Amino acid sequence: MAVSEAAPGRLREQLREYQQLAGRFLAGPAVLVLFLVFGLWALIAETDAFAIGIVTGSVLALGAIGLTLIYGVLKFAHFAHGDSMMLAAYVAFFFLTGVVVGERTDTEVLPWTVSDLPGATKPILDFSFGYGLLIAMAMAAAVMAGVFIILDRLVYGPLRRRGSGIVIFAIASLGVAIAMRSLILIFWSSFGRFYVPGIRATTDLPFGVRIVSDQIFIFGAAIVMAALVYLLLFRSKLGKAMRATADNPDLALVSGIGTERVIMWTWVIGGGLVGVAGVMLALQAQLKPELGFVLLLPLFASTILGGIGSPQGAFVGAMIVGITEEVAVTLGFLSPGYKFSVAFVILVMILLFRPQGIFGGKT
Amino acid sequence: MISSESPRPGQPPPPTAGPAVLEASEVVAGYGEVEILHGVSLRVGAGEVVAIIGPNGAGKSTLMKAVFGLLKLKSGAVWLEGEDVTGASPERIVRKGMCYVPQSENVFPSLSIQENLEMGAFTRRDGFRQRLDEVYGLFPALAERPQIRAGRLSGGQRQMLALARALMLDPRVLLLDEPTASLAPKMVDDIFSKVRNINQTGVAILIVEQNAKEALSICHRAYVLAMGLNRLEGTGPELLASEEVGRLYLGA
Numbered sequence: 001m002a003v004s005e006a007a008p009g010r011l012r013e014q015l016r017e018y019q020q021l022a023g024r025f026l027a028g029p030a031v032l033v034l035f036l037v038f039g040l041w042a043l044i045a046e047t048d049a050f051a052i053g054i055v056t057g058s059v060l061a062l063g064a065i066g067l068t069l070i071y072g073v074l075k076f077a078h079f080a081h082g083d084s085m086m087l088a089a090y091v092a093f094f095f096l097t098g099v100v101v102g103e104r105t106d107t108e109v110l111p112w113t114v115s116d117l118p119g120a121t122k123p124i125l126d127f128s129f130g131y132g133l134l135i136a137m138a139m140a141a142a143v144m145a146g147v148f149i150i151l152d153r154l155v156y157g158p159l160r161r162r163g164s165g166i167v168i169f170a171i172a173s174l175g176v177a178i179a180m181r182s183l184i185l186i187f188w189s190s191f192g193r194f195y196v197p198g199i200r201a202t203t204d205l206p207f208g209v210r211i212v213s214d215q216i217f218i219f220g221a222a223i224v225m226a227a228l229v230y231l232l233l234f235r236s237k238l239g240k241a242m243r244a245t246a247d248n249p250d251l252a253l254v255s256g257i258g259t260e261r262v263i264m265w266t267w268v269i270g271g272g273l274v275g276v277a278g279v280m281l282a283l284q285a286q287l288k289p290e291l292g293f294v295l296l297l298p299l300f301a302s303t304i305l306g307g308i309g310s311p312q313g314a315f316v317g318a319m320i321v322g323i324t325e326e327v328a329v330t331l332g333f334l335s336p337g338y339k340f341s342v343a344f345v346i347l348v349m350i351l352l353f354r355p356q357g358i359f360g361g362k363t
Numbered sequence: 364m365i366s367s368e369s370p371r372p373g374q375p376p377p378p379t380a381g382p383a384v385l386e387a388s389e390v391v392a393g394y395g396e397v398e399i400l401h402g403v404s405l406r407v408g409a410g411e412v413v414a415i416i417g418p419n420g421a422g423k424s425t426l427m428k429a430v431f432g433l434l435k436l437k438s439g440a441v442w443l444e445g446e447d448v449t450g451a452s453p454e455r456i457v458r459k460g461m462c463y464v465p466q467s468e469n470v471f472p473s474l475s476i477q478e479n480l481e482m483g484a485f486t487r488r489d490g491f492r493q494r495l496d497e498v499y500g501l502f503p504a505l506a507e508r509p510q511i512r513a514g515r516l517s518g519g520q521r522q523m524l525a526l527a528r529a530l531m532l533d534p535r536v537l538l539l540d541e542p543t544a545s546l547a548p549k550m551v552d553d554i555f556s557k558v559r560n561i562n563q564t565g566v567a568i569l570i571v572e573q574n575a576k577e578a579l580s581i582c583h584r585a586y587v588l589a590m591g592l593n594r595l596e597g598t599g600p601e602l603l604a605s606e607e608v609g610r611l612y613l614g615a
Contacts (some may be wrong), residue, residue, distance in 0.1 A: 244482045247471040254431065254465065256457030256486040
């Protein structure tokens with residue numbers, strides 16, 4: 001009786017297994033080859049757009065790596081990630097200039113700002129900013145780590161202890177996102193702002209590519225941060241504990257790994273990444289309150305494309321999304337205003353055909 | 364308790380008179396409102412292998428979790444080497460020298476074999492290398508390819524890795540929750556012989572088993588659980604010979 005009932009179920013399961021197996025062999029390499037061919041073609045035919053795409057991808061990568069780490073350890077979609085990046089950008093702006101919006105016009109409220117340091121605003125090399133911005137960025141990263149820890153204490157921690165589902169977490173982080181954007185509006189209004197106003201210097205790269213010098217810095221920052229995260233995860237004890245907690249939190253607990261402490265460190269690292277990502281985003285585009293939320297879709301597309309929970313995957317995913325976006329706009333498929341629809345198309349395609357991401361074995 | 368001597372290959376006589384490494388008394392626990400254990404007691408002496416057997420739903424795995432501090436006790440107490448660890452965090456219990464191997468999902472699949480062992484030794488401050496060599500000595504198959512991801516191992520190899528992970532802290536007592544569940548018969552024998560090897564290094568073992576016959580043949584003593592209560596206790600051979608055990612669990 002029990003056997004005959006179980007049989008169709010088992011058959012269906014087996015079918016699904018074959019399907020998955022076939023999907024893994026076909027969809028993964030197929031998608032990857034598709035992107036590789038497209039990327040190679042873009043590199044040759046649309047070299048400028050390809051270069052800009054790498055810069056866009058770098059900003060996305062900085063955000064997506066943090067997003068994927070938080071997802072891995074805490075198992076929820078951190079919808080406040082884009083707005084956290086923008087908040088971090090504004091916090092850095094505040095440390096740099098001390099400016100908040102006043103009754104009619106901007107007022108400087110800090111008695112001392114990073115710009116007061118000797119030579120802090122003197123441009124480094126061909127970049128538009130001085131070392132002051134880097135200090136302000138480090139301070140913003142620290143502030144964001146603190147903000148994340150406080151949010152975990154106040155919001156996510158209690159939800160976790162109550163055993164809330166992923167939807168509750170997603171909605172809670174969405175609320176946090178709206179709160180962050182509102183804070184930005186209250187303190188700095190909706191004007192677009194820049195760290196350093198004025199025309200940016202450009203740099204000529206080989207093959208006739210000319211890009212804004214700051215963009216080289218953005219790419220460098222993404223590479224350095226990705227390398228640091230890689231070293232942390234695969235070489236340090238804390239990083240291995242983070243991966244262990246992401247793999248199997250119950251087993252981590254019985255191994256004597258304090259999972260709450262691992263979660264705190266994940267927020268600290270996530271905050272640090274958000275600090276760098278936010279400043280790079282503002283450097284690439286500008287400081288604008290809604291920019292963080294707009295970025296959320298490409299961030300999730302990058303994360304899922306690379307296999308959610310995998311930092312290396314997030315990096316590659318971000319590059320693919322960035323390059324595809326820029327090349328699509330340059331080719332004239334899209335007006336620049338619809339740039340983010342590219343990320344949306346990639347997101348839908350990947351969810352339909354390859355939900356575990358192009359490299360992922362795990363779902 | 365009756366204490367009849369029985370031949371056990373390569374093992375000292377059961378040191379039941381020695382001090383208890385682990386003791387639980389009148390443990391009442393369950394999940395939420397549902398009470399599974401209604402007052403179970405047990406005792407594991409230094410260097411002893413103690414089995415817990417019983418039918419499905421008797422509360423064997425629940426007892427493990429309760430002893431290890433994963434479930435909040437409604438009443439009762441747990442002592443580890445004479446110290447009250449009732450309600451202590453798993454982290455503290457692990458530091459005190461009790462390690463636990465869950466029944467399933469007991470390795471970190473995306474971590475390598477060596478990283479799994481590092482995580483087993485997470486709370487360890489020194490002597491990691493030396494302990495790693497000792498554990499590899501016990502499980503030479505794992506030492507052959509330490510960089511392979513645990514997710515790629517077979518069921519039996521995973522179980523070996525799970526045992527090895529729990530040994531990294533050099534525990535005084537090891538809790539094993541059905542280590543042979545869903546393994547091929549050949550692997551079952553391998554696991555039981557590893558359990559015996561581990562015990563010979565001086566580690567006391569509390570093992571929950573479905574394979575009652577095998578468990579009774581390797582343990583010093585065993586408890587029979589039924590309906591969340593102690594039903595019987597005795598040495599392995601005693602229980603193997605017991606008519607009641609035969610009738611209830613061995614299908615004789």
